[in-house]
Amino acid sequence: MSLSYAAALSILHQAANAQRELRQDATSSLPLEDAVGRVLDRDLVSNESTPPHDTAAMDGYAIHSEATRTASPGAPVRFRIRGRIGAGDDPRMLVLEASMPRSREIDNLQPCIEIMTGAVFPDGFDACVRYEDTVRVAGNDSQSQPEISVTKPISLRADRRLAGSDVKRGDVLLRAGATLQASNVLLLASLGLTTITVAARPRVCVFSTGKELLSTSFGLARDTNGPFITAALKEIGSDVDFGGVLDDDAALLRDRLEGVAGSEAYYDVVITTGAVSKGCFDHIPDVLVGMNADIQFHGVAIRPGHPVLFALLTPRQPAGDDKPGGRKVAFFGLPGNPGAAAACLRFIVVPYLRCLTGQGPEAPIVAGLEEASMPAAAKDALPCQKAGTPTWHSPDIFRHGVLRLTAQGTAVVRLSKEQSPAKLAPFTTANCWVHFRPNGNSDLGSGLVECLPLVAGDLHL
């Protein structure tokens, strides 16, 4: 009997949430520039406002804008330059009289301060007039300071960046569960953040199984799942060890699984591919029963990948280890066919890992299905037992395809022609998985489907 995909997801989330609390060294603190690609463990809240002061947005002169209200080429307004301030200068160091407002005109001329981009605005001035909008003239005599004339009105706060206009103290900059992007570093560095607390990478051990993968002659099949799963999990930020290819030998499988579950590497997740279905050499389910593993499900109403198995292994506590009990190692027995293993990695393992590190659910891109070729869900219907009552569920169906934007800016997806779990060539052209729900995606609207990236992360169009 198979479980519905929705029910499987809820089991996975429940298990991951429980293990999240018990993870060893669940967080680490990293230099900002090394934290890109890592998952934030907590909300990042700003301790300050930026910019901290009003600053000039252009090189020019700090003026009192009201004085330019009537300025025109025929009646320019003149200002006396009373000082200069650059980025990094303290405006309080300016001669005080220079920053006096209009009522304290000197030589009947308004004061102004030459100001550079990024410099803090001195008190008493409310706008910046750019060099390009001024004409500089020498003072009347060798003693007097130079003047500028302005021939057009300058608006209040022109070219003046206001304090706190970018970020306010207390603003949430990024939410827990977000993956830090290099573009985020711009803001975080401006706020003086030099280290970031991130969720520890999930530790995963991957095995392939099958004597055909070890064969050097007849019956040779190359291990495809081991390198793929290792690479894919690294891409999404896991620490992955490849445990090797294991022969179809129950005793060997048990020995290796028990060993890795109790290993001091403290794996969060162990994955095998192959040997999980109904064949004579498909030893994984029996091995788990022999290990007293807590099998959460074996068989899910999905295509491909329905033989998938999920169990919780209880690690032997190493002698003298006083770490809290209750820790389990999540075990995933993925089907051997590489296309099915890839679908199960994406739709069974990745949701578990995301939840384990505190990432929220992904937001699929909703796209129009180019060829109205909804797979024949009905013929794939699988039995499902729920609360003791057998019911029949149509499976969730995963198909790969090419998602693109039309010239009109609409997202459309075309399914790959070849969809067999043993055909891998389309994985070089496809850029997404398309998820067909058992209800025919009726909640999305006619002809619309949900698309997710082939491994994880954001889909870029």
Ligand SMILES: Nc1nc2c(c(=O)[nH]1)N[C@H]1C(S)=C(S)[C@@H](COP(=O)(O)OP(=O)(O)OC[C@H]3O[C@@H](n4cnc5c(N)ncnc54)[C@H](O)[C@@H]3O)O[C@H]1N2
């Ligand atoms: N009587 C039934 N037979 C099968 C069923 C079923 O429900 N009833 N399910 C089918 C489906 S669907 C799949 S998928 C496969 C999964 O079987 P296993 O997980 O037991 O996988 P194996 O039998 O070990 O291998 C299947 C196939 O995949 C190749 N393989 C395995 N590992 C790798 C690897 N690491 N790299 C490349 N290729 C691999 C293996 O050589 C086989 O060709 O069962 C169906 N049968």
Ligand code: MOO
């Ligand atoms: O569904 Mo299988 O998982 O056809 O390859």
